[in-house]
Amino acid sequence: MASQAPARSDPEIVEGLSGRTARVQLADGRTLLVTHHRDGTAHMTGDGGLDMTGRWSVSNGQLCFDWTGQPRECWPYGGPLTPGEKVQSTSSRGQIITTTLLMDGETGMVEAGNEAVASNMAGNAVE
Structure with missing residues (x-):
C-alpha cells in the first residue's frame, strides 16, 4: 500500500502550481486545459471556442477558482501533483474531475464538445 504524501502548506501549493497547466x-469525458498564472489569474480553454479568464487561489489546503460570472468552486489539494500522473477529486460543489499536471513545455490536446464546460464546471445544467 502506497503511503499518502504529506499535506502541503498553502504557499507550497501556490509554488507548485504557479506557471503550470493542467489537463482536466x-x-x-470532456477535456479542458487550465493554466495557473503566477499573478493569480487562471485561463481555461477547450474546443468549441471555450476561452475563459478568472482567478485562482489557495486557502486552507483548497485550490479555488473564481471564473467570471460563475460561483467560486474549490478542490481539495492533499499533496503535490506529479506531471503526467492522474488525480481524481471532488469539488465543493460536487463536480468530479480527473486532473493531470502537464510537464513543462507540454501542450495538452483538448477533445471536441466543450462548448458548455464553463457552466458544467460551475455545476449548472448543461444543455
Missing part, C-alpha cells in the same frame, strides 16, 4: 477531464 470532466466526469462526462
Whole structure:
C-alpha cells in the first residue's frame, strides 16, 4: 500500500502550481486545459471556442477558482501533483474531475464538445 504524501502548506501549493497547466477531464469525458498564472489569474480553454479568464487561489489546503460570472468552486489539494500522473477529486460543489499536471513545455490536446464546460464546471445544467 502506497503511503499518502504529506499535506502541503498553502504557499507550497501556490509554488507548485504557479506557471503550470493542467489537463482536466470532466466526469462526462470532456477535456479542458487550465493554466495557473503566477499573478493569480487562471485561463481555461477547450474546443468549441471555450476561452475563459478568472482567478485562482489557495486557502486552507483548497485550490479555488473564481471564473467570471460563475460561483467560486474549490478542490481539495492533499499533496503535490506529479506531471503526467492522474488525480481524481471532488469539488465543493460536487463536480468530479480527473486532473493531470502537464510537464513543462507540454501542450495538452483538448477533445471536441466543450462548448458548455464553463457552466458544467460551475455545476449548472448543461444543455
